[in-house]
Amino acid sequence: MAQAGEGRRNGRVTIREVAEDAGVSVAAVSKVLRDAYGVSDALRAKVRASMDKLGYRPLASARGMRGQTYTLGLVLPDLRNPFFADIMTGVNNALERTQYQVMMGISASTAKLETGVVDSMIDRQMDGIILIGSTETRESLNTIAAKKPLVAIGHHDPSAEAFDTVNNNDQQGALLVVRHLVAAGYRDIAMLSLQGEPSSILSEREMGYRRGMIEAGLGGAINIAHSPQIMRDVQFATRRLLQGPKRPDAIFCWTDFIALEVISVATELGLRVPQDVGIVGYDNTMYCDFAQNSLTSIDQSGELLGLQATRLVIERINGRTEVEHFVVPPRLVARRSTSRKEG
Amino acid sequence: MAQAGEGRRNGRVTIREVAEDAGVSVAAVSKVLRDAYGVSDALRAKVRASMDKLGYRPLASARGMRGQTYTLGLVLPDLRNPFFADIMTGVNNALERTQYQVMMGISASTAKLETGVVDSMIDRQMDGIILIGSTETRESLNTIAAKKPLVAIGHHDPSAEAFDTVNNNDQQGALLVVRHLVAAGYRDIAMLSLQGEPSSILSEREMGYRRGMIEAGLGGAINIAHSPQIMRDVQFATRRLLQGPKRPDAIFCWTDFIALEVISVATELGLRVPQDVGIVGYDNTMYCDFAQNSLTSIDQSGELLGLQATRLVIERINGRTEVEHFVVPPRLVARRSTSRKEG
DNA sequence: TGTTCTACGTGTATCGTTCTACGTTTTTCA
DNA sequence: TGAAAAACGTAGAACGATACACGTAGAACA
Numbered sequence: 001m002a003q004a005g006e007g008r009r010n011g012r013v014t015i016r017e018v019a020e021d022a023g024v025s026v027a028a029v030s031k032v033l034r035d036a037y038g039v040s041d042a043l044r045a046k047v048r049a050s051m052d053k054l055g056y057r058p059l060a061s062a063r064g065m066r067g068q069t070y071t072l073g074l075v076l077p078d079l080r081n082p083f084f085a086d087i088m089t090g091v092n093n094a095l096e097r098t099q100y101q102v103m104m105g106i107s108a109s110t111a112k113l114e115t116g117v118v119d120s121m122i123d124r125q126m127d128g129i130i131l132i133g134s135t136e137t138r139e140s141l142n143t144i145a146a147k148k149p150l151v152a153i154g155h156h157d158p159s160a161e162a163f164d165t166v167n168n169n170d171q172q173g174a175l176l177v178v179r180h181l182v183a184a185g186y187r188d189i190a191m192l193s194l195q196g197e198p199s200s201i202l203s204e205r206e207m208g209y210r211r212g213m214i215e216a217g218l219g220g221a222i223n224i225a226h227s228p229q230i231m232r233d234v235q236f237a238t239r240r241l242l243q244g245p246k247r248p249d250a251i252f253c254w255t256d257f258i259a260l261e262v263i264s265v266a267t268e269l270g271l272r273v274p275q276d277v278g279i280v281g282y283d284n285t286m287y288c289d290f291a292q293n294s295l296t297s298i299d300q301s302g303e304l305l306g307l308q309a310t311r312l313v314i315e316r317i318n319g320r321t322e323v324e325h326f327v328v329p330p331r332l333v334a335r336r337s338t339s340r341k342e343g
Numbered sequence: 344m345a346q347a348g349e350g351r352r353n354g355r356v357t358i359r360e361v362a363e364d365a366g367v368s369v370a371a372v373s374k375v376l377r378d379a380y381g382v383s384d385a386l387r388a389k390v391r392a393s394m395d396k397l398g399y400r401p402l403a404s405a406r407g408m409r410g411q412t413y414t415l416g417l418v419l420p421d422l423r424n425p426f427f428a429d430i431m432t433g434v435n436n437a438l439e440r441t442q443y444q445v446m447m448g449i450s451a452s453t454a455k456l457e458t459g460v461v462d463s464m465i466d467r468q469m470d471g472i473i474l475i476g477s478t479e480t481r482e483s484l485n486t487i488a489a490k491k492p493l494v495a496i497g498h499h500d501p502s503a504e505a506f507d508t509v510n511n512n513d514q515q516g517a518l519l520v521v522r523h524l525v526a527a528g529y530r531d532i533a534m535l536s537l538q539g540e541p542s543s544i545l546s547e548r549e550m551g552y553r554r555g556m557i558e559a560g561l562g563g564a565i566n567i568a569h570s571p572q573i574m575r576d577v578q579f580a581t582r583r584l585l586q587g588p589k590r591p592d593a594i595f596c597w598t599d600f601i602a603l604e605v606i607s608v609a610t611e612l613g614l615r616v617p618q619d620v621g622i623v624g625y626d627n628t629m630y631c632d633f634a635q636n637s638l639t640s641i642d643q644s645g646e647l648l649g650l651q652a653t654r655l656v657i658e659r660i661n662g663r664t665e666v667e668h669f670v671v672p673p674r675l676v677a678r679r680s681t682s683r684k685e686g
Numbered sequence: 687t688g689t690t691c692t693a694c695g696t697g698t699a700t701c702g703t704t705c706t707a708c709g710t711t712t713t714t715c716a
Numbered sequence: 717t718g719a720a721a722a723a724c725g726t727a728g729a730a731c732g733a734t735a736c737a738c739g740t741a742g743a744a745c746a
Contacts, residue, residue, distance in 0.1 A: 015734095016732080025695065028696075034734080038695070040694065057466050059407075059466060060466045060468065061404045061467070062732035063404075063734075064701090065404050065700085065732075065733065066732095068734095078428065079427060080428045085421065085422035101448075117444075120403075123401065123402060123403045124404070257629075257630075260633050290603050290607040292607060292635040293607075293635060357702060367725080367726090370703095370725080370728090371725065371726080372703095374705095374724095402703075405704085408704080
């Protein structure tokens with residue numbers, strides 16, 4: 001029914017045409033658009049009717065010039081870890097009834113790329129930014145926060161003032177892992193952590209691991225290996241651990257899919273999981289539940305994290321300035337990969 | 344050393360300040376920015392120096408008002424399937440040396456959400472759009488293509504004129520699967536396909552499966568089950584297949600992680616893979632290679648698909664109007680989940 | 687009836703970039 | 717050496733939505 005016709009640019013209807021059609025001023029239409037103060041119900045209805053009739057959609061670029069773009073930026077470390085899908089579900093749920101849209105970018109877990117993605121989100125006038133697993137320094141984050149409302153998921157900095165954080169208690173999560181393994185009879189517990197730019201999540205998990213080991217009187221067995229997120233390197237690091245002089249009888253891996261690879265390597269080396277070696281992951285992603293994996297893992301409620309982060313960033317867009325740090329308790333989900341008894 | 348100072352809006356440096364600093368006109372700076380015709384090397388160097396000095400970054404909203412935003416939109420069906428990470432790698436490689444940035448959205452495999460995401464990308468003036476696994480009709484896609492350069496990955500429509508497509512030959516892929524299974528001695532081969540809005544990829548794969556079965560003289564054993572992408576439903580559908588009156592001795596699953604769940608259910612039912620039942624996936628994602636899965640799958644070169652799609656969309660942005668349909672041959676990667684001999 | 691207040695509408699300058707139309711300088715070639 | 721063409725640079729008007737500052741009508745109060 002596009003009777004508008006007038007549309008010059010790509011057939012797009014402008015706010016002017018809506019105003020004309022509804023017989024009101026351009027500014028009145030803008031107010032309806034923004035749910036701003038000073039619009040009667042009658043006028044609102046009239047304007048909405050015209051918008052529907054003409055199929056009007058506000059142009060984000062034009063809005064961005066003076067106001068908001070109603071876009072949030074979400075930066076993921078990578079697309080291979082299904083844990084981020086859980087976070088995304090929470091974000092989408094939080095955005096359900098708002099007029100915000102989320103756009104995602106990938107940082108590939110490097111500060112350089114992350115900076116590039118964040119800068120380009122700022123250039124694109126995103127109203128707020130959610131950063132998952134950031135590897136940037138606090139100063140960088142403060143710089144970003146000075147420009148846009150910022151919430152970091154998976155970044156421990158409880159004294160940060162300029163941006164909010166949303167986390168599970170990673171140190172406690174790692175502690176739960178060690179306690180669980182010790183209770184199951186494992187003693188030489190190694191940890192396989194991520195090599196690369198320092199991340200506060202990982203140092204928290206490593207700290208929790210150390211604390212747990214010391215608490216159990218196993219301080220002498222502390223053994224942290226590091227590997228990049230590349231399969232070849234993970235295999236290499238795992239072989240080194242399992243074929244070394246003092247073979248660990250359990251490996252705590254920093255995330256699930258690394259743990260799955262470790263199971264794979266252990267199996268190929270002729271070791272039985274969980275009898276010869278117990279394996280634990282982190283994030284409790286869906287792959288843990290498959291019978292062939294049955295991987296013990298830590299659940300950190302990704303969906304809740306995403307939901308809270310979104311709430312926080314929108315609150316900041318709406319003017320909140322006091323900082324808020326949200327923390328979820330982790331929960332251990334025991335599966336076959338650590339059940340020595342039944343093995 | 345931000346000597347600009349003047350910056351009114353959020354301390355942002357504008358093109359005007361760059362021009363002033365470099366002692367040239369605003370339009371000259373714009374030309375440098377766009378690599379446009381009519382700029383001497385000397386001027387270009389001068390302007391670039393000023394941009395670096397002031398830390399200037401063009402504002403996408405302002406660019407969008409008259410020109411391009413240098414942003415591509417990439418729509419993924421979901422974040423749980425690691426196959427899309429491969430495509431993303433290809434996209435990023437193709438964008439390496441350009442000034443384009445990619446922003447991702449999620450369609451959740453439903454036409455309604457997909458439309459919402461695409462519309463919001465058009466509102467945000469993305470210069471081009473890449474759609475993965477679209478479930479929309481050809482008319483919808485034509486409507487989008489009328490507004491923005493469009494490339495569909497994983498959407499078979501060889502007679503489409505308004506947009507390009509990039510695919511692997513899904514029918515042949517499924518054919519390879521059936522031939523491989525038959526050669527390995529399987530006969531009652533079932534297929535587990537996706538339930539939901541019709542997708543051309545799946546109908547191609549189903550077609551290939553049927554053709555393969557008929558070709559092998561197994562037309563009578565054709566058996567296609569459908570299940571949504573929800574674990575509970577996949578489990579239910581798998582049990583129904585494996586506990587039904589005529590138990591298949593092989594199951595071809597439409598994507599890898601569904602196949603992994605099928606292995607899981609089969610194992611829990613006391614069936615041995617591959618002896619009692621052979622399992623095949625599609626996409627050859629990294630999980631296939633894990634020893635505990637060792638899943639036979641079809642490789643469709645996600646990285647290449649992403650690279651080509653990006654090339655095509657940029658070509659369209661630069662003016663190409665003739666349609667191009669790019670097809671990659673699929674390749675079967677045999678693993679233990681179908682090797683009956685050694686089992 | 688007049689005054690003040692409040693709720694609601696409107697006109698228009700403005701945001702930062704692109705790009706057209708034109709002006710000026712340099713090069714080419716007979 | 718002169719004319720034409722090529723190369724380069726500039727001014728300033730758009731683009732579409734926002735939000736400020738203002739205008740107006742009606743209610744409340746005395």
